[in-house]
Amino acid sequence: MNAPALNLVPADLPSPGYAELAHLPGVEPTRIRLFKTIAFLKDPLGKSQAMLDAYGRVFRTQNFDGWGVSLVGPEANELVMFNRDRIFSSDLGWTPVLENLFPNGLMLMDGDRHRTHRKTLSVAFKPEPMRHYLAHMSAGIDRGIAGWPGTAFKFYPAIKALTLDLAAASFLGVPWGPEAGRINKAFADMVAASVAVVRKPLPFTAMKRGVAGRAYMSAYFAREIPGRRGKTGDDIFTQVCNAENDAGELLTTQEIIDHMNFLMMAAHDTTTSSITSVVHFLGLHQDWQDRAREEVRGIRTRLGGGPLTPESLAEFEIVEMIFKESLRLIPPVPSMPRRALRDFVFMNHAIPAGTRIGINPMLTHRLPDIWPDPERFDPTRFTADNIRTRHKYAWVPFGGGPHMCLGLHFAYMQVKAFFYTLLADHRIVHDPAYRQEFSMFPIPKPRDGLPLRVEKA
Numbered sequence: 001m002n003a004p005a006l007n008l009v010p011a012d013l014p015s016p017g018y019a020e021l022a023h024l025p026g027v028e029p030t031r032i033r034l035f036k037t038i039a040f041l042k043d044p045l046g047k048s049q050a051m052l053d054a055y056g057r058v059f060r061t062q063n064f065d066g067w068g069v070s071l072v073g074p075e076a077n078e079l080v081m082f083n084r085d086r087i088f089s090s091d092l093g094w095t096p097v098l099e100n101l102f103p104n105g106l107m108l109m110d111g112d113r114h115r116t117h118r119k120t121l122s123v124a125f126k127p128e129p130m131r132h133y134l135a136h137m138s139a140g141i142d143r144g145i146a147g148w149p150g151t152a153f154k155f156y157p158a159i160k161a162l163t164l165d166l167a168a169a170s171f172l173g174v175p176w177g178p179e180a181g182r183i184n185k186a187f188a189d190m191v192a193a194s195v196a197v198v199r200k201p202l203p204f205t206a207m208k209r210g211v212a213g214r215a216y217m218s219a220y221f222a223r224e225i226p227g228r229r230g231k232t233g234d235d236i237f238t239q240v241c242n243a244e245n246d247a248g249e250l251l252t253t254q255e256i257i258d259h260m261n262f263l264m265m266a267a268h269d270t271t272t273s274s275i276t277s278v279v280h281f282l283g284l285h286q287d288w289q290d291r292a293r294e295e296v297r298g299i300r301t302r303l304g305g306g307p308l309t310p311e312s313l314a315e316f317e318i319v320e321m322i323f324k325e326s327l328r329l330i331p332p333v334p335s336m337p338r339r340a341l342r343d344f345v346f347m348n349h350a351i352p353a354g355t356r357i358g359i360n361p362m363l364t365h366r367l368p369d370i371w372p373d374p375e376r377f378d379p380t381r382f383t384a385d386n387i388r389t390r391h392k393y394a395w396v397p398f399g400g401g402p403h404m405c406l407g408l409h410f411a412y413m414q415v416k417a418f419f420y421t422l423l424a425d426h427r428i429v430h431d432p433a434y435r436q437e438f439s440m441f442p443i444p445k446p447r448d449g450l451p452l453r454v455e456k457a
């Protein structure tokens with residue numbers, strides 16, 4: 001079936017409330033929404049799981065934005081992410097969350113506009129530039145973790161700082177130093193604001209600092225763009241400055257600013273969260289850590305002790321299985337919003353146009369019919385045979401369909417480069433006081449920063 005072209009006019013789209021969704025199972029209206037929201041944020045996994053258990057895989061939800069519907073499971077993921085009939089808008093789902101700081105990013109586009117911009121940006125992720133990013137990344141990781149062995153420290157803030165420094169080099173081509181430091185501060189303020197509770201830039205709020213950070217970053221990009229046009233460069237920014245669409249046109253200055261801000265945001269907290277989860281599980285499962293170390297040492301020997309090459313990335317089978325299992329249990333994007341542009345039916349439930357839709361990797365990744373004993377950490381779930389027999393949309397930490405993560409290969413590369421350097425000669429040992437608790441929303445992180453030691457192995 002040929003779906004009708006999208007003609008999005010958000011103002012024309014209804015906003016279904018309780019009355020329009022009353023026929024669905026789910027939560028009932030409450031006057032004490034603030035308390036409910038606080039309770040949810042304290043334990044998003046437990047509360048979401050309880051709703052799934054009570055109502056099934058389609059249920060009505062309520063939050064500060066109003067009423068919505070959660071859809072859980074691989075079939076729901078396929079329907080919404082693949083979006084064959086163009087029922088769902090990513091733009092209208094993400095805009096309320098991201099438009100203040102990251103307007104016009106890929107996730108805030110739909111249809112042909114999205115396809116054109118995505119294709120243009122994808123030149124920055126072709127094999128040749130990726131080779132350069134890997135070289136920058138590997139050098140940066142060596143430098144970044146040099147001070148870790150033998151010390152006790154909190155891993156989460158340390159890796160957050162390191163991924164910012166790595167981004168300055170591979171995203172912007174800016175060497176470590178004072179300029180990278182100023183950029184990192186502005187960018188970190190933007191990211192913190194994007195997940196802040198207060199959504200207006202009131203004095204002393206994270207949003208105020210985020211808006212100032214955006215102004216700084218935008219001015220930085222605008223200043224730099226003319227000098228990067230027509231140049232070949234090893235960084236994503238220079239690639240984007242010279243990327244052409246099918247008509248041979250370059251992106252405008254404003255489009256480059258918006259894409260760069262968005263790309264850096266999409267990459268930063270997600271990569272930080274996922275490396276942290278892997279470290280969390282490796283500390284808890286020393287047997288898997290030993291297997292990963294053995295694999296990494298083998299690769300290092302085959303490379304003659306030299307730096308990683310793009311070709312060698314395929315050899316990280318154990319590390320990749322561990323990474324995938326960590327993303328299953330702690331997906332960096334636990335849920336994804338969309339808005340229904342038309343009425344649709346799913347699992348015999350009629351859902352009206354305009355409904356806010358949430359799809360939920362965090363819950364899908366724990367469905368016991370797909371993942372037996374779901375809370376158990378078991379990387380063998382990701383052997384080639386096991387992957388083959390599962391629904392394609394059962395494991396979706398990177399999304400799927402037209403909006404599937406554009407930086408997926410970049411993320412795998414960074415994770416492998418990091419553990420190649422860290423694990424070969426070192427052992428991760430958790431501090432006995434580590435609480436092992438992650439706050440899952442909006443992007444998972446350990447509540448106490450993950451205190452640990454890196455010992456010589």
Ligand code: HEM
Nearest residue numbers: 106107266267270271274333336398399403405406407411
């Ligand atoms: C482990 C790390 C990462 C995870 C788990 C992750 C996850 C995701 C997910 C779930 C989406 C889709 C959201 C949706 O459909 O609503 C997405 C989109 C995106 N990601 Fe990632 N991401 C990661 C790293 C990165 C990196 C490193 C980059 C850039 C270098 C990046 C760039 C993007 C972009 C540009 C999009 C938007 C794609 C589009 O709308 O067409 N991500 N990511």
